[in-house]
Amino acid sequence: MLALAALAAAPLGCTRRSHAANVVRFWAVGREGEYAVDLLQDFLRERPDIEVEVQKLPWTAAHEKLLTAYAGGTLPDLCSLGNTWIPEFTALNALTPLDQLAGASREIALDDYFAGILDSNRVEGPLFGIPWYIDTNVMYYRRDLLQQAGFSAPPTTWDEWTQILGAIKTLVGADRYSILLPLNEFWPLVTLSLQQPSDLLRDNGRYGDFRNADFRRTLEFYASMFRRDWAPKMTNTQVSNVWDEFGRGMFSFYISGPWNIAEFKKRMPRELQDAWMTAPMPGPHGPGTSSAGGASLVIFSHSQSKPATWAVMEYLSRPAVQERFYQLTGNMPPRRSTWQSSALVESPYAKAFLTQLDRVRSPPKVPEWERIAQEMRLAAERVVQGVSTVDEACVALDRKTDEILEKRRWMMDRDRHT
Amino acid sequence: MRPQRAAWWFVTPALIVIGVFFFLPVLAALAMSLTDFDLYALNDFGDLRWIGFENYSRLLREPLFWKALGNTLYFVALGVPLSIGVSLGAALLVNSKVAKLRGLFRTVYFAPVVTTLVAVAVVWRYIFHTRYGFLNYSLASIGLDPVDWMGDPRWAMPAIVVLAVWKNFGYNMIILLAALQNIPEDLYEAARIDGASGWQQFRHVTLPGIGPVLLLVSILTMTGYFQLFAEPYVMTEGGPLQATYSVLYFMFDEGFKWWSLGRASAVAFLLFVLMFLVTLVQLRLGRERSGA
Numbered sequence: 001m002l003a004l005a006a007l008a009a010a011p012l013g014c015t016r017r018s019h020a021a022n023v024v025r026f027w028a029v030g031r032e033g034e035y036a037v038d039l040l041q042d043f044l045r046e047r048p049d050i051e052v053e054v055q056k057l058p059w060t061a062a063h064e065k066l067l068t069a070y071a072g073g074t075l076p077d078l079c080s081l082g083n084t085w086i087p088e089f090t091a092l093n094a095l096t097p098l099d100q101l102a103g104a105s106r107e108i109a110l111d112d113y114f115a116g117i118l119d120s121n122r123v124e125g126p127l128f129g130i131p132w133y134i135d136t137n138v139m140y141y142r143r144d145l146l147q148q149a150g151f152s153a154p155p156t157t158w159d160e161w162t163q164i165l166g167a168i169k170t171l172v173g174a175d176r177y178s179i180l181l182p183l184n185e186f187w188p189l190v191t192l193s194l195q196q197p198s199d200l201l202r203d204n205g206r207y208g209d210f211r212n213a214d215f216r217r218t219l220e221f222y223a224s225m226f227r228r229d230w231a232p233k234m235t236n237t238q239v240s241n242v243w244d245e246f247g248r249g250m251f252s253f254y255i256s257g258p259w260n261i262a263e264f265k266k267r268m269p270r271e272l273q274d275a276w277m278t279a280p281m282p283g284p285h286g287p288g289t290s291s292a293g294g295a296s297l298v299i300f301s302h303s304q305s306k307p308a309t310w311a312v313m314e315y316l317s318r319p320a321v322q323e324r325f326y327q328l329t330g331n332m333p334p335r336r337s338t339w340q341s342s343a344l345v346e347s348p349y350a351k352a353f354l355t356q357l358d359r360v361r362s363p364p365k366v367p368e369w370e371r372i373a374q375e376m377r378l379a380a381e382r383v384v385q386g387v388s389t390v391d392e393a394c395v396a397l398d399r400k401t402d403e404i405l406e407k408r409r410w411m412m413d414r415d416r417h418t
Numbered sequence: 419m420r421p422q423r424a425a426w427w428f429v430t431p432a433l434i435v436i437g438v439f440f441f442l443p444v445l446a447a448l449a450m451s452l453t454d455f456d457l458y459a460l461n462d463f464g465d466l467r468w469i470g471f472e473n474y475s476r477l478l479r480e481p482l483f484w485k486a487l488g489n490t491l492y493f494v495a496l497g498v499p500l501s502i503g504v505s506l507g508a509a510l511l512v513n514s515k516v517a518k519l520r521g522l523f524r525t526v527y528f529a530p531v532v533t534t535l536v537a538v539a540v541v542w543r544y545i546f547h548t549r550y551g552f553l554n555y556s557l558a559s560i561g562l563d564p565v566d567w568m569g570d571p572r573w574a575m576p577a578i579v580v581l582a583v584w585k586n587f588g589y590n591m592i593i594l595l596a597a598l599q600n601i602p603e604d605l606y607e608a609a610r611i612d613g614a615s616g617w618q619q620f621r622h623v624t625l626p627g628i629g630p631v632l633l634l635v636s637i638l639t640m641t642g643y644f645q646l647f648a649e650p651y652v653m654t655e656g657g658p659l660q661a662t663y664s665v666l667y668f669m670f671d672e673g674f675k676w677w678s679l680g681r682a683s684a685v686a687f688l689l690f691v692l693m694f695l696v697t698l699v700q701l702r703l704g705r706e707r708s709g710a
Binding site for chain 1: 660
């Protein structure tokens, strides 16, 4: 029976196609894929000996597709991977460590990268990805509504934030709100949790640490925004059109990443174009931390054209190329030297991100992370809907997390004994 | 003996195809459901553990699984009778001789079946919208309070049922229509001569006439509705508070989102057993009725 299961699921190594060492297969995930071909034109002129095959992949299908390709042995050479997926693919031994390549490189200077973003690419030491663009969360807020409520600047601490949220609710009345925290998204809660010193998991990622007072405070703060009716108990799909509603003043704060700048510019009515702004996250006691999100370029370990692939990565990491990438897509660069470019210096919306990038932190780097984040969201939803108390939710969350991490513990124990 | 052997030769290709593409995968899935096959095992078979019925017993202790099962049963119990009722009603209407433009209505009622669910979901999301939705607008015009269709755990499933029934009733309507048209006209004539009312004609001529087809339709609809997935996937993502989370959604998450294929296979087999039992009951009921 076990052999049969093996038969059904074994990675079919023998079917792996061999590729010439000068062909780089590049899976570009998301909208960025549409621009990757443009971006690579100059590279192909520079290095006529290298061929690049670009394949576009939507974010929603990328994870399944990559795992299936892993099982089938058809992973490409180069890929833009969400950096929270790196621990998972490291556990599969699917990624090439890049420290040596980066150390010897004349194009890629690791100390030019934002430390928090670069660190999200390290798993227990080695570096597995070179950041391509960043996706950290900041606050989008309605400047005009804040002013009407009597505040001239965005908050920097939770206390200030609380005051502003309360004042806005009083201003806008019963059927409008101060902030939108979509109940189907875990990022707002995760971002707030990362602002506390606790690590969310304990003993090297063996158990959940959600009964910790730090997390309880975060969950309490998060839930209080719903209890006081400052945030609607809604998901993104229920709101239907987040940008329209932001324009209508249904809420004044929204936590999101850099890609939304272009969306808000495009979708907000013209008379409100000056009414919104971005600001770094407020923290429990001062300017707060945010999540070190983004996409990184990785080389899969079975690649037969690693030198050529690395050449493509070096090219894509050049400040001049990253600047063009920013102009094409609005994706923000992970290198400090690129941030000195005029387009970024002049954008008022980018400033908050530059400030935030000095204060970013990765969520726990375990392959099971995304599942745990999903459980955090469900636990928070139960508190928000009044089904359980904060304490009950934290206990249940710890139990669930410990169950999810059972296999990891078993493997760690076994490896220690042998 | 010889003709028999020849027969075997003829069916062998088909048997091989069925064996390779059906029985072997099912057996492999059964084997897999007895292991903890996951991401780690995908990397290295040394990380695969043979855990016997652990997946099954853990599932039976998992509150979320029971919640998903409860939701699915609720959906089936509410949706199947409603769906068949609406289909039958629509079939009777478009079959009625007094109705005009029957061809047009037949097409219109069938249209939702062939539209793409994802596109339809966008429209329905607006219909169910708490503030701007047509449904709440209609409720308000008869003086009822607005309902938070997609956000209230009590109303989300009924909303999904409405969507599913609207999406699917046309298909059964066509099958039932064919059955209705097969009932000989002289039976109705005889009933009318005997002085049977409209209801009596329906009860004693129409229903027995379409009985076997109705049984078939109810089994098909039931198996279809047990596999509730796409509607909550595009409308609510299983929420709010997992009120629209179904067994198949649970299986999808376990298998393709978290890659615990062992547990996902166990879910599949539990769902199979459940559907098998319910179908048996339905067949038994159908046989008793036709026997009586």
